Amino acid sequence: MSMLRAGAFDVSERATTSELIAFETESGTPVVQLSGDWGRAIRPPSAAHVADTLDVGGQSRVVVDGAALDNAHPRVAAFVHALGDALTQDNVSLDTRDLPDDISALIALASPTPAAPERPRRPGLLARVGRRAGAQASVARNTANLVGQAMALTPALVSGRAQTRWRDFVELVRETGAASLPVVTVVNILIGAVLGFIGAVQLQTFGAGMYLADLVGIASAREMAAIMTAFIMAGRIGATFAAHLATMESNEEIDALRMIGVSPFEFLALPRLAALSLMMPLLFLYGATLAIAGGMIVAHIVLGTPPVAFVERLQDAMSLSEFVIGFVKSIAFGVLIALTSCYIGLNAGRNAAEVGRAATRTVVVCIIGIISIDAVAALCTNALGI
């Protein structure tokens, strides 16, 4: 800037400063007359220098007159804009007169945008941790609320007083139950067969092949059938429920239900909860039976155990309590999947991306939940010696 100022009024070879700019006064107001072709100047007049040297004479206004300009060179625009900026700092306003249209347009384009509001400072680490924890607390509260509602409304559901449509319930039972049969069948037979293969090889080395029925039977009834069926249902039904409810939320359908005076929980979540907690244990019984059958087939092929002998061994090895444990766990898994998917679905955001996210989150949360419940159940049954 100082360099510019030093040479600001140097005479150039092609256009002298005096050809480009002149200073006058009109009834006290300073007037800056621009003239000639600014494109021809090697070094055009500096706005900073003009602003510094211009004798404003106590006036609050300076006029720039462009009537004598030869053409609309952008340098003029830059000069006028910079001069305006510099004068504004001294509380002097700049008016323009007879500037070429192109120059005026260019200056308007550069006119100040409203100042950006100060961006709120990013809260400190402690504040962010606290805020996150607070958000978790509200999730916990909402979950407790949901479970409470479900428990409070169960009698109403059973007696048919809840705002739940019987037809919805029947359709949901079909969707969760009958429609899930093929995949439950395939997965459980294969799981039983895999258990059978692993067990057969190991038990054979000890000559204990006959105990394969114990291994497959107990593992299927207590753990595998219940868990695998629950995983299948989390992926198949939990994701569907969450996506469906999230879509309804983004379509304002949930709001519409509330406005009509229907509780979305009773209308949407309750039948899903009932259908899942009814069908899960039934699917478990079906799955456990098939898993044992899968093990039986493998025992027959690999060890040559006749099915009759396998079933006889099974009757000795297993007690009803194995099935009861799996059965009860299945009900818990059903409740978990239904509540998780409905909670996430009903609390999803209002856009398309949220629908997919709700489905994914449901599956992840359900899988973690299923394994956690199973671990706790294993600890409890172990402590109780069942």
Next chain:
Amino acid sequence: MAHDSDDTPDNLVTVRDLHYAIDTRVIYKGVDIDIARGRITAIMGPSGTGKTTLLRLISGQWRAMSGSVDFDGQRIAKLSQRQLFTLRKRMGMLFQSGALLTDLSVYNNVAFPLREHTRLPERLIRDIVLMKLEAVGLRGARDLFPAQLSGGMARRVALARAIALDPEMIMYDEPFAGQDPISMGVLLRLIRRLNDVLGLTSIVVSHDVKETLGIADYVYVISDGEVIDHGTPDEIRNSSSDWVQQFIQASADGPVPFHYAGTSYAKDLLGAEPR
């Protein structure tokens, strides 16, 4: 804001000194609104001013942080969930997207509130549904599903559903957004006719200036959490507020600048002081 106190008995909804914020974003900072019985009151303002929020506050879906919302003398914030559901039977709401239940036919969508809230015999429900559908001109579309309807038709079916229980008040959330001129004309006529014939009280939330000023009896203009101006459509058209003039004349620049706040363009492009 001054309100004529002798108007009060005629107001179905009164909002006083309403404050509301979503997280740190302040939506309302002290708003007074009166919804006169039997009239069409319009709430206008730019997108994002929380017009829909107001409807949610009136219907009790959300609760005000301070200030009051009264519906027919009942303070919304003090009602229990059950009382609120009962109260909502007296209000209908037309959502922006229609919000029809997608797995139900047009007929069943309109019948839905009747089946949920009444023990009427199916024959009577059928008569009522057909009457409501006739009122919106879609009796012939009763067997269609929401996916088969155009946007305008979906909104009309939703309107039939909203009036199924013969509410006292009906709230329209952006009823004109995204409508072709013919659907727009149909909706405008419907809103006016339903209001006058059924003796309803209507709240229309919209930013469509021409349509809204054409249909409303009274208009509130809201921006930045405050009521900028209110009055009859003619008073609004002649408003002395620059902001209201910019809004109703749809000028690009005015009190609401065209440019979003930022640094100066010249500075940004040149990367330094242009001296």
